[in-house]
Amino acid sequence: MKKHIYDKKNGLSYTLTGDYYLPDLLPPQEETPDYGKYGSLRLRYLKEYKRGMYISLLTQGKLVKHLNTVDKEASERMEYLIQLMKRQHGITEQLKAEDQMKWVGLMNNIKSAAEEIILKELVYI
Template sequence: MNMMNRNVTYSTVGDYQLPNLTLNQPQKPLGRYGRMRRMYLMENRPVLYNSMLLTGKLHPHLLEVEQAAENQKQQMMTELLKQNPAPDKAKNQLMWVQHMNSLKAQVEEVILMELIYN
């Protein structure tokens, strides 16, 4: 087996010498859907989660899920508003808020089932 020569530093922890290792991950923070997907993978698919984490594929996957969820959310809200127009916000603000929250809940349920818990 051909090993590359690397300069690895070590830290002493108790009686052990542990290598100082870091994963190079982009520092772009995850949004709500990316964090939800990460929790789902950690709790329900630990082998896949650890594999993706160790190969550096986890963070890009989570960012991709985040972007897909946001895009789907915008598209579905637009479609639902075309099919079910909201009441006039100026005349009846409470009905408008209730209507928009109802549409948002429908969209959220689809996103969770199709992208997060899939």
Template sequence: MANVLFVTYTNVNGHLIPNLTYKSGEQMERIGKYGFLRRDYLKNHKNSLYQVMLLQDTIGEHLLEVDKAAREREEVILKQLEEKEPLPDKEADQMAWVRAANQHRAIAEEIILKELIYI
């Protein structure tokens, strides 16, 4: 499916301001959680960069790269955390295992957000 750039206009104090939105079938379907978090960050905090990437048709590729890097980084961080603080035996105490696994995931996500998403 082809990439499509849609332009709508918002009326602000009598002036029409263009609002660019990016619609890409296949690329946008492959973007995961971290890619969408990055897109939202760019839209809300680095809007001029976001608009340039839209116009140059590089936003989809950028979001895919960020998402892939974030998922790879998450795997590495989770392995490091498990080596440092092994998870309890899942069979012996399932709730303790879930708590520890969730804590590891939260730590990994916090690191990823600071290193890759909110920059």
């Protein structure tokens, strides 16, 4: 038996699952998934709290594109915010050379603040 068949009468394709052919209800995804941390967080948020939006994106074949976009935008904004905050707080390579522990503490604070902004403005909306 063939794994996939196409019925010209109704325009549906079917996949063999066990002994039965089940219709392929979801359209093929337009992009390959290459999202990271923020895309995964967005996916989990959509599944748990925005179920209608999740199902809509999934059935239209736009879910992967949406997650890739959110992940890319969040990563780019994260880098931008970190650089901006470093300049505002006067964190330099000289400080890193002179007092590493202070530099690490300040950088951790900046990364935490930037990530909180990213999660609030891009991921959990």
